[in-house]
Amino acid sequence: MKLQTLLSYLHDFTTYVGENPTITSIEMDSREVKKGSLFICIKGFTVDGHDFAKQAVENGAVAIIAERPLDVDAPVIVVRDSRRAMAVLADAFYGQPTHQLHLIGVTGTNGKTTTTHIIEHIARKANKKTGLIGTVHIKIGDDTYPTKNTTPESLLLQRTFKQMVDEGVDVAVMEVSSHALHMGRVHGCDYDVAVFTNLTQDHLDYHETMEEYRNAKGLLFSQLGNRYDHKRPKFAVLNNDDPASQYYKHMTAATVITYGIETDSDIMAKRIDIVPSGMSFDLITPHGTVRVKTRLIGLFNVYNLLAAVSASLVSGIPFSVIVEAIEEISGVAGRFETVDEGQNFTVIVDYAHTPDSLENVLKTIRQFAQKKVYVVVGCGGDRDRTKRPLMAKTAVKYADVAIFTSDNPRSEEPEQILRDMEAGVSSERYVTIVDRKEAIYYAIEQAQEGDIILIAGKGHETYQIIGDRVIDFDDRLVAREAIKERKNIC
Ligand SMILES: CC(=O)N[C@H]1[C@@H](OP(=O)(O)OP(=O)(O)OC[C@H]2O[C@@H](n3ccc(=O)[nH]c3=O)[C@H](O)[C@@H]2O)O[C@H](CO)[C@@H](O)[C@@H]1O[C@H](C)C(=O)N[C@@H](C)C(=O)N[C@H](CCC(=O)O)C(=O)O
Ligand SMILES: Nc1ncnc2c1ncn2[C@@H]1O[C@H](COP(=O)(O)OP(=O)(O)OP(=O)(O)O)[C@@H](O)[C@H]1O
Numbered sequence: 001m002k003l004q005t006l007l008s009y010l011h012d013f014t015t016y017v018g019e020n021p022t023i024t025s026i027e028m029d030s031r032e033v034k035k036g037s038l039f040i041c042i043k044g045f046t047v048d049g050h051d052f053a054k055q056a057v058e059n060g061a062v063a064i065i066a067e068r069p070l071d072v073d074a075p076v077i078v079v080r081d082s083r084r085a086m087a088v089l090a091d092a093f094y095g096q097p098t099h100q101l102h103l104i105g106v107t108g109t110n111g112k113t114t115t116t117h118i119i120e121h122i123a124r125k126a127n128k129k130t131g132l133i134g135t136v137h138i139k140i141g142d143d144t145y146p147t148k149n150t151t152p153e154s155l156l157l158q159r160t161f162k163q164m165v166d167e168g169v170d171v172a173v174m175e176v177s178s179h180a181l182h183m184g185r186v187h188g189c190d191y192d193v194a195v196f197t198n199l200t201q202d203h204l205d206y207h208e209t210m211e212e213y214r215n216a217k218g219l220l221f222s223q224l225g226n227r228y229d230h231k232r233p234k235f236a237v238l239n240n241d242d243p244a245s246q247y248y249k250h251m252t253a254a255t256v257i258t259y260g261i262e263t264d265s266d267i268m269a270k271r272i273d274i275v276p277s278g279m280s281f282d283l284i285t286p287h288g289t290v291r292v293k294t295r296l297i298g299l300f301n302v303y304n305l306l307a308a309v310s311a312s313l314v315s316g317i318p319f320s321v322i323v324e325a326i327e328e329i330s331g332v333a334g335r336f337e338t339v340d341e342g343q344n345f346t347v348i349v350d351y352a353h354t355p356d357s358l359e360n361v362l363k364t365i366r367q368f369a370q371k372k373v374y375v376v377v378g379c380g381g382d383r384d385r386t387k388r389p390l391m392a393k394t395a396v397k398y399a400d401v402a403i404f405t406s407d408n409p410r411s412e413e414p415e416q417i418l419r420d421m422e423a424g425v426s427s428e429r430y431v432t433i434v435d436r437k438e439a440i441y442y443a444i445e446q447a448q449e450g451d452i453i454l455i456a457g458k459g460h461e462t463y464q465i466i467g468d469r470v471i472d473f474d475d476r477l478v479a480r481e482a483i484k485e486r487k488n489i490c
Contacts, residue, residue, distance in 0.1 A: 001093060003038065003063050007077060009092040010085055018075045021062040026093050028086060028155055035060035040086045040155075043067065049082075065089070084184040087154035091188030097161035098190040101131070101169060104311050105176040105189070107217050108197025108239075110357045111304045112150070112175040114296075115197060117332045118308035123171040125325035126317045131164040133157070133174035136333060136460050140167055151180030154187065161189075171315065178216040179206060186220075193311050194220045194254070195237040197303065199244040200356035205384040214244050221252040235314040237307060240265040257314055259306035261299070267310045269302045276368045283309065287319035295330050298364035300357070334459025336361065339476050341483040345447040349475045351459025353380070353407070355390040358456055362398035371450035374443045375399040378407030378436065378457055379417055381465075388417065389424025399454070401446070402430040405439035407457045408465040436464065437478050444482040455479060 004020045024036030030052035033039050039056035041049040041064065053064050057074045064076045065085055079085040091098070104119060106112045113135050120132045120139070132139040135150045138160055145160075151174065152160070164172055176194075180186050199214055224234050236252045238245035240260035249256050258265040261272070271291075272281040278295040281302060294305065305326055312322050331337060339347040348365070352358040358377065365373055375395045379388045395402035404421050406414040414434050422432065433439040443453045455475045458464075464473040 003075070006038070006089055006092055009088050010079065011088075019063075023063065023093070026086070026089055026155060027056070027061075028153065030056040030059060030061075033059040033061045035062075037061045038063050038065065038089070040064075040082050040089070041066040041070075042083055042086070081184070083154075084187055087158075087184050087187035090154045090158035094158040094162035095165075096188075096190070097158065097165045098172075098188070100165045101161060101172045102193075102315060103161075103189060103191050104171065104173040104193040104195065104315065105186070105191045105220055106173065106195040106197065106307070106311075107176040107178070107181070107220050108195075109200045109202050109354060110360075111197035111300065111307070112177075113351070114301065114304045114332050114335055115195060115307045115311075116173045116175055118304060118326065118329060119171075119173045119311055121329045122308060122312045122317060122322050122325040123173070123315070125328075126312075126321045128170040128317075129168050131160070131169040131172035133160060133172070135175060140164055140169060149180070150175050150177040151185055154185050157185060158188070173311075176220055178213055181219040182206075182216040191220070191224055191234070193235045193237060193314055194224045194252075195307050195311050196221070196239055196242070196245060196248055197307055198239055198242045198356070200354060201387055201390070202354045202384060204386055205382070214247065217244070218248055218251055221248040221254070224252055224254045235311075237310045237314065239303060239307065241303075255314075257310050259303075259310045261302060261306075267306055267313070269306055272299065272302055274298070274364070274367060283323070285309065285313065285319060287313065290323055292323055292326055294326055297336055298360060300360040300364075301336075332460075334461070334476075336364075337459070337476065339479040339483070341480055341487070343447075343483045343487070344449040345451040345453065347444070347453045347455065347479050347483065349455045349459060349479065351457070351461075352454075353391075353457045355387055355394050358391055358394045359398065361454060361456065362394065365452050365454060366398055369452050371448065371452070372400040373398065374401045374403065374447065374451065374453040376403045376405055376436075376439050376443050376453065376455045378405045378414075379421055380408040380457075381410035381412030381414070381417055383410075385420060388420035392421035392424040392430070395456075396425045396427055396429050400429070401443075403439045403443055404430055404432045405436045406434055406464070406466075407436070409467075410465050411467060414466075436473065436475075440475065440478045441482045441485075444479065444486055453479075 023038045027037045033056045039061040057072045123130045138145040234254035236254040240258040240263040259267040268284040269281040280293045352361045462474045
């Protein structure tokens, strides 16, 4: 594509009249630049991409997008916000692929990964070829690709959508983080369905106030149905039991579909029975009411199922197929995942890393617990500090024994993070063990027959970030080793 053709997609840009090279790729990392690339300088949180423009030109970049003039041997196009410009350019460069996909975006503090996986499962059951983008991985059909962010940067995102179109994907479902919405990573995405799960405290290191956090998520709904003059209908699927939905309802031009348990909604669950092996409930929809059974556990998963059912129904998937799919779905990796080595106590690994999700998971466990409940929990470094005392308070409130430990301390001292957690609790019902492996071993050594241990925070993750180092660490493997060692000792 010619540079000037590409630039014509930037609405606020009209002045470029220089050279017009053919652009063979767009890159935001100077190390990825090839001959013919357009290099976009992004001011990062660690380094400034503008400092790598020279290197990009040496590597073959034929034009540069930047937020200020640069002294390099290639045309420099100055824009106000290069990250947003990148989203528009990537969308254009890859042929606006989201116009050709049925795209479902899921946002909310908790439940995004679970809900997107349920939707993917339902769509596959309906014989659709699916694409999935989220925290665990990117998946196209059966092929998976690793990913660094819940919602990737626009370049990778649009490249992925293009691959999905090329591979014949019918339904693409993705997690849309508030960071991505705020930074404009998803600018240019043409969503057909936007789903809201819930809003509770998280990410205040980035958004600063709950209001800003709520507004960032609102961008998914305010932009839905406004941006493109398409014939395709647009739907906003909202959790009626969450107060933030009232706000999103008023800001969207799309058709609103609501779901809930407590508040009258289009799609509802009633008569919910939860047992250790799963749940059953009346699923009430405009297409009829059926009693469904699922292996997923916890009231929060009823919400995730309702969100997924609503999104699937407005996507035209038959009700009977949806019901069949939810009856056979098993869990999502690292979400309420049990570690079973035949021991006589239960070990659950769960990704709960917000006060609300920790509370929900512990409340669910409390429903079955006959004996003691242990929780191993920590808080990430360089992230929302205000949630640390709240996480500790929740752990101590619902567990008999809380073990505070490290969870991705990053550049912070783990001891300081743990002191921040301890500040939230006055009782002595906790133990602090800095080393996460030791903490897990401690819980497993202490557990008696019938006890339940929740290892919270890292779920499917297979690493710990300590300082600059990323070390291999998988809660599930560590728990397995600890159980086996304990058996050998016994
Ligand atoms: C705070 C944040 O969002 N950081 C993101 C950002 O990294 P950064 O700002 O540190 O980038 P940087 O290293 O400073 O680099 C700046 C620019 O220089 C370029 N560069 C750098 C070095 C070089 O030699 N040459 C070069 O060109 C880089 O390619 C980049 O374009 O850009 C990276 C590349 O896209 C992202 O992966 C990274 O996300 C990090 C991993 C992150 O943790 N982000 C969190 C806050 C986040 O976005 N989380 C949400 C979900 C949260 C949730 O719901 O739980 C998400 O969607 O993932
Ligand atoms: N609807 C929900 N409401 C509250 N808590 C939930 C809900 N769904 C899941 N959880 C809890 O939150 C944890 C994370 O769930 P999930 O990965 O689906 O959310 P997420 O929104 O993708 O999280 P993240 O943005 O951090 O990746 C689960 O392990 C569970 O403990």
